[in-house]
Amino acid sequence: MTLLAFLILSLLALVSACVVVVHRNPVVAALALAFNLVSIAGFYFLLEAQFIALLQVIVYAGAIMVLILFVIMLLNLKQELRGQPSGFVARVLGPLLGILFAALLARAFLGVRGAFPPHEPGYGTVEAVGRELYTRFYYPFEVVSLLLVAAMVGAVLLAKRRI
Amino acid sequence: MDPRAVLLVSAVLFTLGVMGVLLRRSAITILMCVELMLNAANLAFIAFARQWNQAEGQVYVFFVITLAAAEAAVGLAIVIALFRLKETTDVDEIHLLRW
Secondary structure, three states, X not given: OHHHHXXXXXXXXXXXXXXXXXXXXXXXXXXXXXXXXXXXXXXXXXXXXXXXXXXXXXXXXXXXXXXXXXXXXXXXXXXXXXOOOOHHHHHHHHHHHHHHHHHHHHHHHHOOOOOOOOOOOOOOOHHHHHHHHHHOOHHHHHHHXXXXXXXXXXXXXXXXOOO | OOHHHHHHHHHHHHHHHHXXXXXXXXXXXXXXXXXXXXXXXXXXXXXXXXXXXXXXHHHHHHHXXXXXXXXXXXXXXXXXXXHHHHOOOEOOOOOOOOO
């Protein structure tokens, strides 16, 4: 059962990622990315990380994707439809180097030993993640709030018509 | 389910993201491919967290998601500012800082 779910999720994630990279229309690419994010949330469920899976759906597939789609539709990107890679580097060398890169990464990952241990009760719940977040990672957590404020101010300043 | 299978999926997703960043020309598509790479890294984090039974990896994923939100906001604001200036989001046309 888990294996079947894993295979279906990997197929969905890989196909939607290919659509994001290859498709000419940015709206279709954005929707494929949303699909990809939701299938990765499925992976998180399989790996017993329920809280992070919900966070992924709400923050990533919800908020960030809406932001990207909003900008795509705000800027009328019709003329970008022709922008497709061409030439020797993009057509031949790029995919070859990509396969080489994937092989290197896979070689590093295949050296990992061991299997997933039996699932412990309480692992991956809001309680477990929250306890870690508010004790050991308290200062990083506060710094992240500073990062969000800086990003918000920066985004408003950059998108303003006159500074 | 093997940890290596999950890590393999993560490696392929990361590679697809790298290819998109290198080969595509539209700035928004490049931003989306960066999101793809961040997600591949998150998947590896979650897989290792599960393998060692540690909530730490999940906390890091939490931080990466926050970072991705900040990155998307600032990146899209830059794209909007550039579009206002040059009427394009093609990164080949944008070479203000190139000597």
